[in-house]
Amino acid sequence: MTDFDPVPHPLPDPLVDLIAQRFRVLSEPMRIKLLDRLRDGDASVTELQEALGASQQNVSKHLGVLLSAAMVSRTKHGTSVRYAIADPGVFTLCEHVCGGLRRQLSELDAVLATEVTA
Amino acid sequence: MTDFDPVPHPLPDPLVDLIAQRFRVLSEPMRIKLLDRLRDGDASVTELQEALGASQQNVSKHLGVLLSAAMVSRTKHGTSVRYAIADPGVFTLCEHVCGGLRRQLSELDAVLATEVTA
DNA sequence: GCGTAGCACAACCAAACAGTTGTGCAATGG
DNA sequence: CCATTGCACAACTGTTTGGTTGTGCTACGC
Numbered sequence A, B: 001m002t003d004f005d006p007v008p009h010p011l012p013d014p015l016v017d018l019i020a021q022r023f024r025v026l027s028e029p030m031r032i033k034l035l036d037r038l039r040d041g042d043a044s045v046t047e048l049q050e051a052l053g054a055s056q057q058n059v060s061k062h063l064g065v066l067l068s069a070a071m072v073s074r075t076k077h078g079t080s081v082r083y084a085i086a087d088p089g090v091f092t093l094c095e096h097v098c099g100g101l102r103r104q105l106s107e108l109d110a111v112l113a114t115e116v117t118a
Numbered sequence C: 001g002c003g004t005a006g007c008a009c010a011a012c013c014a015a016a017c018a019g020t021t022g023t024g025c026a027a028t029g030g
Numbered sequence D: 001c002c003a004t005t006g007c008a009c010a011a012c013t014g015t016t017t018g019g020t021t022g023t024g025c026t027a028c029g030c
Helices: A013-025 A029-038 A045-052 A056-068 A089-117 B013-025 B029-038 B045-052 B056-068 B089-117
Strands: A072-077 A080-085 B072-077 B080-085
Touching: A013 B013, A013 B029, A013 B089, A029 A045, A029 A056, A029 A072, A029 A080, A029 A089, A029 B013, A045 A056, A045 A080, A056 A072, A056 A080, A089 B013, A089 B089, B029 B045, B029 B056, B029 B072, B029 B080, B029 B089, B045 B056, B045 B080, B056 B072, B056 B080
Parallel strands: none
Antiparallel strands: A072 A080, B072 B080
């Protein structure tokens, strides 16, 4: 259940589109911030709005995108609505990206170092 | 060198922007296809163009984006230019995305199954 | 040199998208 | 009931961006 077949290669077109679409969902700073905030636990739209300092409509809109991608879950709770992380895998992705960024910085440092040494 | 500090939380704004920017680079099907093709080894613009069935200018443009993100490397080789994967980490990312997609499909199947059983 | 092949750059167009404004709607408290 | 709170939907706007077209530039073969 947790181990999968290797990813096909070359990637079939429909899969390519799905992958790109997934990345696109994560390509907005506000959505990253929302996910990062939800890492502390579920929250209402109002709470997220205050945490990010954005308009209520904008927050709702981005939450809608995340919900469509099934990255968050939506639960009506009285007069309020609580959003929560539905796919913790997104954090793994972010960590890998951060790792990649650090790698690039390290390489840049190395290049600059040799540059100076030379 | 290969193990890093944990990712800070909450994510500082500049880092959020970097992460989102990185994801944005990967949010285009054509760029995913280019990376997938380069997985077989380095290639010239013309080769990539023929492999993807796209225009030369468009391929060059997307390669430029990938190059700016340091995901590919560019090497002049005679009258031709060879592009190659510079950051193999992108494939890890793609695999994680694929894994997430499969998880979602599995869950969907499970839901449908209980739906039928009920 | 001269024509050609390989590639990148700039200008343009159309589509997608983020953000705001305005509004509708459901649930709660008085 | 009625006003208020919490949220989502729709329309609009400015910006971004993917793709095309046109062009310049560099390296090679003749």
